[in-house]
Amino acid sequence: MTGGTRLAGEVAVPGAKNSVLKLMAASLLAPGRTTLEAVPDILDVSVMADVLRGLGADTRHDRDEGQVVIDVPDTVESTADADLVRRIRASVAILGPLVARCGEARVALPGGDAIGARALDIHMNGLAKLGAVVDVEAGVLVARSSGRLQGASIWLDFPSVGATENLVMAGVLAKGTTVIDNAAQEPEIADLCALLTAMGARIDGAGTSTLVVDGVEGLRPVVHRTVPDRIVAGTWAIGALMTGGDVMIRHGRAEHLGIVLEKLTAAGASVELGPDGFRVRAEGRPRSIDVVTLPYPGFPTDLLPQVIALEAISEGTSLITENVFDSRFVFCRELHKLGADLRTDGHHVVVRPTPRLVGDSVLASDVRAGAALVLAGLVAEGTTEVRDVHHIDRGYARFVETLTGLGARIRREPSEVAAA
Ligand code: EPU
Numbered sequence: 001m002t003g004g005t006r007l008a009g010e011v012a013v014p015g016a017k018n019s020v021l022k023l024m025a026a027s028l029l030a031p032g033r034t035t036l037e038a039v040p041d042i043l044d045v046s047v048m049a050d051v052l053r054g055l056g057a058d059t060r061h062d063r064d065e066g067q068v069v070i071d072v073p074d075t076v077e078s079t080a081d082a083d084l085v086r087r088i089r090a091s092v093a094i095l096g097p098l099v100a101r102c103g104e105a106r107v108a109l110p111g112g113d114a115i116g117a118r119a120l121d122i123h124m125n126g127l128a129k130l131g132a133v134v135d136v137e138a139g140v141l142v143a144r145s146s147g148r149l150q151g152a153s154i155w156l157d158f159p160s161v162g163a164t165e166n167l168v169m170a171g172v173l174a175k176g177t178t179v180i181d182n183a184a185q186e187p188e189i190a191d192l193c194a195l196l197t198a199m200g201a202r203i204d205g206a207g208t209s210t211l212v213v214d215g216v217e218g219l220r221p222v223v224h225r226t227v228p229d230r231i232v233a234g235t236w237a238i239g240a241l242m243t244g245g246d247v248m249i250r251h252g253r254a255e256h257l258g259i260v261l262e263k264l265t266a267a268g269a270s271v272e273l274g275p276d277g278f279r280v281r282a283e284g285r286p287r288s289i290d291v292v293t294l295p296y297p298g299f300p301t302d303l304l305p306q307v308i309a310l311e312a313i314s315e316g317t318s319l320i321t322e323n324v325f326d327s328r329f330v331f332c333r334e335l336h337k338l339g340a341d342l343r344t345d346g347h348h349v350v351v352r353p354t355p356r357l358v359g360d361s362v363l364a365s366d367v368r369a370g371a372a373l374v375l376a377g378l379v380a381e382g383t384t385e386v387r388d389v390h391h392i393d394r395g396y397a398r399f400v401e402t403l404t405g406l407g408a409r410i411r412r413e414p415s416e417v418a419a420a
Contacts, residue, residue: 001410003380007245014040015226019188021090027070028097032221036068041397054081082108096169122163151176159184159295171213172201180211186296187256191227198222230256231302238306240280241269250277288316305372311351312340331369334362359384367395
């Protein structure tokens with residue numbers, strides 16, 4: 001890409017990656033046809049569809065319609081394909097539904113981005129509280145339950161998104177009441193609870209830190225529209241601010257980006273809320289802001305790399321603190337190659353002002369780092385090449401095409417298309 005153009009125009013935000021993958025897993029809880037709408041055309045959805053097929057669910061992904069149709073048989077397999085599971089972290093979301101439905105789940109320890117250790121102890125301890133026997137056998141997480149799971153009170157050590165989701169999905173078919181305290185409150189969890197409730201589950205407190213689940217005997221499949229992706233919306237908002245642009249972010253839910261939009265406003269953006277989205281405009285050099293990531297409603301860790309890229313071109317010095325993952329700063333090395341003045345120390349990075357970024361060849365190490373490097377390339381002098389962009393395909397549908405539509409001078413090399 002060649003830097004120096006402002007992003008202007010309109011983008012439509014698709015359904016959230018971090019919701020739809022769990023909604024797909026939840027379909028396993030109900031025999032019959034589940035239809036998911038507003039499904040993003042991203043690589044992780046294709047991998048998750050393969051995971052479900054391997055469990056016996058006939059899964060069709062209509063990319064043009066943005067729809068996934070899943071036909072779940074009366075009996076599903078309890079062992080997931082290890083190679084597929086290792087490709088995406090979200091595949092661990094089949095654990096809860098499988099133990100609840102089959103009394104057994106065998107799921108290889110999942111993969112995901114190179115952003116930290118990403119343990120599963122909170123998932124495992126929670127399932128054990130519900131009566132499952134949980135172990136790791138030769139790299140495979142095995143959970144077994146001799147009968148129906150039994151409702152229990154569970155305190156999470158940390159409001160883990162994945163553990164909250166797994167435990168809700170296990171709890172909906174358990175006998176009795178499950179209470180999950182210190183639960184994650186992300187909008188994607190509220191979306192999962194909305195799907196489960198429509199399926200016949202009884203859940204109180206969706207979107208809060210205490211979830212109360214009264215187990216039911218069975219669930220029925222439904223049609224559900226995925227919540228819009230707040231991280232994609234936030235990425236375009238940061239892009240608009242960095243390039244001094246003007247972008248209408250359709251379907252963007254400002255209420256899911258409270259602290260993000262407040263911070264971007266402090267950095268100089270003007271944010272205008274509309275009936276179906278919001279518009280972000282900016283002029284001149286952004287002002288620096290300090291950011292601390294925290295579980296929702298705190299500043300999302302999935303916008304941290306993009307915000308570091310923003311700070312790299314801002315006017316003053318900024319202090320960024322990462323509290324959710326332990327290796328999210330690896331990408332700073334790549335940003336440094338473009339001329340950013342960054343110093344990392346443990347969970348903190350100090351970003352000092354630099355007169356300008358200059359294009360170079362850099363490597364995307366994960367989905368958000370990749371997006372952030374592209375945003376940096378859009379404001380760097382000359383040409384920037386971002387390699388391994390298949391990471392970006394995991395979370396952003398038609399990323400390059402969307403940017404081209406906003407006026408960016410960017411193209412995708414055929415070799416990078418093959419890599420996806
Ligand atoms: N953790 C544990 N033990 C556990 C579970 C989590 O120690 O049993 C730790 C993790 O190691 C991590 C922290 O808790 O340091 C947060 O993990 P969490 O379980 O909340 O995250 P996740 O479910 O693995 C999801 C998203 C991430 C997003 C985080 C936090 C999906 C597929 N992934 O991960 O998204 O950053 O929640 O909001 O939903 C991305 O989209 O780029 C991405 C990484």
